[in-house]
Amino acid sequence: MSTSHSDHHDGSSDATPGGYENQRRPGELIFGAFLFVASLVLLFSAYGISGFDALSAPGTVPMATTLVMAITALIIVIRTVRLPLVTSERISVDILPGVVVLFGVLLVAYGFLLRPLGFLPTSALFLIIAIKFLTRRSWAYTLVVSLGSLFAIWLIFRIVFTVLMPAGVVPEAEIIQLFRDFARVGAE
Numbered sequence: 001m002s003t004s005h006s007d008h009h010d011g012s013s014d015a016t017p018g019g020y021e022n023q024r025r026p027g028e029l030i031f032g033a034f035l036f037v038a039s040l041v042l043l044f045s046a047y048g049i050s051g052f053d054a055l056s057a058p059g060t061v062p063m064a065t066t067l068v069m070a071i072t073a074l075i076i077v078i079r080t081v082r083l084p085l086v087t088s089e090r091i092s093v094d095i096l097p098g099v100v101v102l103f104g105v106l107l108v109a110y111g112f113l114l115r116p117l118g119f120l121p122t123s124a125l126f127l128i129i130a131i132k133f134l135t136r137r138s139w140a141y142t143l144v145v146s147l148g149s150l151f152a153i154w155l156i157f158r159i160v161f162t163v164l165m166p167a168g169v170v171p172e173a174e175i176i177q178l179f180r181d182f183a184r185v186g187a188e
Contacts, residue, residue, distance in 0.1 A: 024083035026091040032077040039070035099133075106130065118168015123150050 043066040049059030089095065106126055113122045127146035135142065157163040158172075167173065 020086055023086045024080055025086050025095060026089055027095050029080050032080050036070060036073035036077050039066055039073045042066040043070055115166050116168060118170050119165035120170045121168060
C-alpha cells in the first residue's frame with residue numbers, strides 16, 4: 001500500500017501500521033534503534049535491583065520484562081533495516097514537523113519549570129506561547145484567552161476541588177487567604 005506524497009496530508013490515517021506495508025519511513029530505523037538501546041539500559045537498571053539470584057528475587061520481573069522489550073526491539077530493527085526507504089517523505093515535514101518539535105520542547109520546559117516557578121507562571125508561559133503560535137492572532141486575543149483559561153483552570157482545580165499545585169514564585173496561599181479575610185470582614 002504505497003501512497004503518493006500528497007495523499008497522506010489530509011489528516012487521516014491509513015490502516016497499515018507504520019504507514020507503508022513494504023517500505024521504511026524516514027526516522028523509523030532510528031526510532032527502532034532508540035527503543036533497542038533504551039530497552040538495554042532498562043535491562044541493566046533492572047539487573048541492578050537484585051541481580052539474577054533467584055526467580056523470586058525483586059529484580060526478576062523487571063529483568064524479564066525489559067529483556068522481552070530488548071528482544072522485540074531488536075527484531076523490529078532487523079526487520080526495518082531490510083525495508084527500502086520511502087523517497088516521497090521527509091522527516092521534517094511528514095514525520096516530525098516543527099509544530100510537534102515545538103510542543104515537545106514546550107512540554108519538557110513545562111516539566112522542568114513547574115517546581116521552581118510554580119503552576120501559575122509556568123502554565124501562563126505555556127499557554128501564551130502555544131495559543132500565540134497556533135492561532136497567530138493578536139497579543140490581546142492571546143493574553144485574554146490564555147490568562148482567562150488559566151484563571152478558569154485555577155479556579156476549578158485549586159478553589160473548587162482544592163487540588164494543591166506547586167506554588168513557586170507566586171504567593172498563592174497568601175492571596176487566597178487575603179480573599180478569605182475580605183469575605184469574612186464583608187460578612188460581619
